Amino acid sequence: MTHPHLRMTVDPHDRVAVRRKDEAWLEDRWADPGSRVLVLSGTRVRPDDGRLDWVSPAEAPDGVRVLLGERDARAWFAVVTGPGLAKEGGDWFGIRDLLTPLADGTLDGGPMLLHAVGLAEWLFVTRFCPRCGGALEPRAAGHELVCTQCGRAQFPRTDPAVIMIVTSGEPGTDDERCLLGRQAVWPEGRFSTLAGFYEPGETLEDTVRREVAEETGVLVGEVEYFGNQPWPLPASLMLGFVGRATSTDIEVDRDEIEEARWFTRAELRAEAESGRLLLPRGVSISRSLVEHWYGGPLPGGW
Structure with a gap:
């Protein structure tokens, strides 16, 4: 698809x-x-x-x-x-x-x-030079900012963030499940894939493992790259992954994530059709990750 x-x-x-x-x-x-x-x-x-x-x-x-x-x-x-x-x-x-x-x-x-x-x-x-506080002047057709005092050049910043669907159970069977979470500020029923920002010194795979463990307590072993999506909101690159869980007990952090649940494909379809479950709309790589795991389109969304 x-x-x-x-x-x-x-x-x-x-x-x-x-x-x-x-x-x-x-x-x-x-x-x-x-x-x-x-x-x-x-x-x-x-x-x-x-x-x-x-x-x-x-x-x-x-x-x-x-x-x-x-x-x-x-x-x-x-x-x-x-x-x-x-x-x-x-x-x-x-x-x-x-x-x-x-x-x-x-x-x-x-x-x-x-x-x-x-x-x-x-x-x-990006208004002032981070080294000396001087004024910045655009160069290179808007792709560089150069300090008028110390001459240091600034370049557009992009923050890498991982976004992942985590699965458990025998792949491809009716018992396989995916892990979705929701933030406290979201309306009831709105769920999405987990996500988080890369930290210095990590591999992207370790970022996936750390973020899932921090937010839900679930441990992840194998991590497979899925794809990426520019996300200038304001300056991120979303890097999508599929992770395989090595544990299934959930203990949410109550900070970033209020609730997390495992869904089978049948549960995902039934709750999306009834409107009890609201998934991200097709614009998001999150929706693509969910439908990639599910195996086809799903109804509804936010």
């Missing part, structure tokens, strides 16, 4: 990173009326009739000019302005509001939108 989270990143653009410091090339492409520009107000965009609103360079406002890359024999840029445009009115949306239309194909340009918003988020939060 085609995993929904992969649909968000199909048809990637050529990022032409070698051109980011080629000022003559950049100016030539910016002068081309065929080039396209996505305007961001802070970290928000304004779709037009269900599509991303790409304008010509001449129509773009002032702001940090970001080279996204090339596709279809033209150059694609983003201009990141302050949040003032969105405050002036109109329907401006954050990336979280657009994930579902990106995943189901009703909004195009997924890879370039994720690229643009990820850089906009980074530019928004």
Whole structure:
């Protein structure tokens, strides 16, 4: 089956990173009326009739000019302005509001939108040099920030996070189960796969084992890589795994996880159909992990 989270990143653009410091090339492409520009107000965009609103360079406002890359024999840029445009009115949306239309194909340009918003988020939060506190100046077509005092360069930050479905029992049998958890702030019935951030010095497999043990008390042995998903909310890369449990007793931490349960495939289907169980929608790699283990689509979601 085609995993929904992969649909968000199909048809990637050529990022032409070698051109980011080629000022003559950049100016030539910016002068081309065929080039396209996505305007961001802070970290928000304004779709037009269900599509991303790409304008010509001449129509773009002032702001940090970001080279996204090339596709279809033209150059694609983003201009990141302050949040003032969105405050002036109109329907401006954050990336979280657009994930579902990106995943189901009703909004195009997924890879370039994720690229643009990820850089906009980074530019928004990276205001001063962490070494000396000096002002930062954008370089390399928006992909570097250089301190005007000490010269130290900053690069876009991405925080790796693991997300995993943990299974127990004989694989492929009716008795095999998967482990899902819920946070206290979620509505009743909402469950998802476990997840957590990588810590320095770990392997990703050990991150999976540590996070599952910390949150649920379940021990994990074998860990298999599944896939990944850009997640600029604000700056993560979700790395999906399937883990095999070596213990099944659950003791939740009551901090991050309020409840965790083992589900057979029959229980998963029945509770999802009845609405007692609410799984993440197809935009998330979490949904892909669950349906990969289940073996097909499941109803409902949040």
